[in-house]
Amino acid sequence: MGHSAAPASAQGAAPVPGEPPGQFRAVPDEVVAAGLGTVVALVGPTAAGKSDVAVALAARLAAAGRPAEVVNADAMQLYRGMDVGTAKLTGHERRGVPHHLLDVLDVREPADVATYQHLARTAVADVAARGAVPLLVGGSGLYVRAVLDEMDFPGTDPVLRRRWEERLAAVGAGALHAELAAVDPAAAARILPSNGRRIVRALEVVELTGRPFSASLPQPRYVRPAVQVSLAVPRPQLDARIDARVRRMLDAGLVAEVEALAARGLREGRTASRALGYAQVLDALDGRCTLAEAAAETARATRKFARRQESWFRRDPRVRWVPAPDGRGAAELADEVWRVLAAGAGAGAGAVPGTGRTLGP
Numbered sequence: 076m077g078h079s080a081a082p083a084s085a086q087g088a089a090p091v092p093g094e095p096p097g098q099f100r101a102v103p104d105e106v107v108a109a110g111l112g113t114v115v116a117l118v119g120p121t122a123a124g125k126s127d128v129a130v131a132l133a134a135r136l137a138a139a140g141r142p143a144e145v146v147n148a149d150a151m152q153l154y155r156g157m158d159v160g161t162a163k164l165t166g167h168e169r170r171g172v173p174h175h176l177l178d179v180l181d182v183r184e185p186a187d188v189a190t191y192q193h194l195a196r197t198a199v200a201d202v203a204a205r206g207a208v209p210l211l212v213g214g215s216g217l218y219v220r221a222v223l224d225e226m227d228f229p230g231t232d233p234v235l236r237r238r239w240e241e242r243l244a245a246v247g248a249g250a251l252h253a254e255l256a257a258v259d260p261a262a263a264a265r266i267l268p269s270n271g272r273r274i275v276r277a278l279e280v281v282e283l284t285g286r287p288f289s290a291s292l293p294q295p296r297y298v299r300p301a302v303q304v305s306l307a308v309p310r311p312q313l314d315a316r317i318d319a320r321v322r323r324m325l326d327a328g329l330v331a332e333v334e335a336l337a338a339r340g341l342r343e344g345r346t347a348s349r350a351l352g353y354a355q356v357l358d359a360l361d362g363r364c365t366l367a368e369a370a371a372e373t374a375r376a377t378r379k380f381a382r383r384q385e386s387w388f389r390r391d392p393r394v395r396w397v398p399a400p401d402g403r404g405a406a407e408l409a410d411e412v413w414r415v416l417a418a419g420a421g422a423g424a425g426a427v428p429g430t431g432r433t434l435g436p
Contacts, residue, residue, distance in 0.1 A: 102417045108141035108208075111416060112300055114199055116211040118148070118219055118388055119305035120381035122316040123399055124408065126164050128306065129212040131409035133172040136208055144202045145169075146195055147176040148213025148222065151350045153191070154180050156336050159329045160352035162320065175202070182347040183340040189228035192221040199299075211301075216387035223301045225294045229280045239275040248274060255281075261289035295391065302419060304412050305388050306399035314378050316401075321352070321374045330356055330366065351377050 115132070117125045133143035147153065151161045155178040158165075163177065175198040180186060195211070199222065202209040211222055220226060243251050248271035255277050256263035262281075266273045277288035284291075308316070333341065333356040341348055341357070348354060355369040355376070364372070388394050397411040 104135070104139035104413075107413065107417045108136050108139035111136075111141065111208050113419075114203075114209045114211055114223065114299060114301040115143075115412075115416065116148070116219060116223060116301060116303040117306070117412070118211075118216075118303055118394065119214055120308070120313060120384040121214050121377060122162075122313060122320050122381065123214075123306040123308050124405060125212050125214065125306060126162070127168075127405035128408045128412065129210050130164070130168070130170050130172050131405040132412055133208075133210060134170065135409055135413060141208055142206070143208040143210050144173040144175065144205075145210045145212050146198045146202065146222075147174065148195070148211050148215055148218045150186050150191070150213075150215040150218055151347070152177055152213070153186055154178070154182050154347050154350075156182065156332070156339070157347065157350065157353065159324050159327050159332045160350065160356075162324075180347075181339070182336050182344040184344070184346075186346040188217055188221050191218055192226065192228070195222045196298075203299075214384045216384060219303075223297055223299075223303070225296045225298055227291050229284050229291050232279065232283050235279045235282055236275065239278050243271045243275055247271075251275070251278070254278065255288075259287040259289055262287060262292070265289070265292065295393065302415060303388075303391065303394045304415050305394050305396050306408065307396040308399050310382075312401050313381055317377045317381060318374050321370055321377065324352060325366075325370055330360075333357060334360065351380060 117129050117132070119125060129145050133145065136143040149161065151157055152163050153176060154161075157163070164174070176191075176194055179194070195218070199209040199211065211219060213219065239251075249268050251271065251274050252263060252266070252268040255266070255274050258281055259277060262277045266277060268274075280286075280288040280291060329352060333353055336347075336353070337357065337360065341353065348357065352373045355364075355373045356366075358364050358372075359366045359369040395415050397408060397415070399408055
């Protein structure tokens with residue numbers, strides 16, 4: 076079924092300039108689609124349904140005469156073979172929508188934001204050059220910011236890095252965080268005292284460049300026009316979805332997947348081995364816990380991670396939030412995202428200024 080007869084609330088409703096708030100005019104789907112000169116970023120916590128909504132939104136864009144392609148912004152979906160535990164869409168579930176930056180790394184390779192930024196910006200530029208709409212989809216907050224915003228990455232120095240890592244091992248993350256606060260208070264304020272890896276990186280950059288690490292942190296300025304939309308799932312429902320997802324993953328063969336990846340070097344992978352679900356199943360396979368304990372820990376850690384993701388995106392006032400409670404399907408949520416895009420088209424801006432507020436139904 077097409078969308079040409081959709082009501083204004085779903086077809087594309089834009090505020091009428093000069094009229095009181097709440098007054099809308101319909102914007103034809105073809106106008107919205109043709110006018111999109113932006114990256115559309117679908118972001119938010121894990122298990123919110125971003126991947127399915129992206130496919131549904133791509134289908135709606137295609138029906139309006141504008142193709143769309145997905146660029147992955149989930150750090151763990153970069154890895155080949157990490158499918159079940161990352162909820163990676165199957166080929167069938169992608170419904171013919173091209174997806175980029177899936178399965179590009181071996182599990183032994185580290186994932187880093189600087190490399191991802193280059194790959195993702197290249198993919199976005201290529202998609203746009205083909206006349207398609209780039210859909211940046213994922214919940215890895217720093218990866219999303221690296222694609223959308225002004226963000227530079229200083230080089231690295233293995234000798235400096237090793238010295239700071241040895242210092243971390245000797246004094247602990249808390250003491251090292253205090254040292255960072257003395258030389259770069261702004262960076263220390265943005266890095267958790269428990270995050271030893273980030274503290275080490277910040278001190279390395281300060282010593283390497285002679286500039287504060289905070290100077291290289293992302294600035295909230297888009298490098299190309301963009302719209303960010305996040306799915307807002309009520310916390311109890313999101314927790315229940317996460318618990319159910321962990322059970323489905325185990326039923327779908329997560330343990331066998333981890334065993335196969337372990338044979339390919341998963342344990343040696345600095346990034347992949349720490350992925351939620353994979354780290355816990357490795358612990359079970361190595362006898363450090365039972366499989367039931369691994370499942371419970373995966374669910375607990377994922378719920379905690381989802382809260383951090385939501386907090387990250389809530390701090391960005393440019394993100395528009397679409398209510399996504401249980402019972403709202405991907406197509407309906409894609410219609411809500413469309414309303415955000417239509418508002419920008421109606422304003423003639425091609426992008427919606429972010430307010431941080433929730434978009435009502």
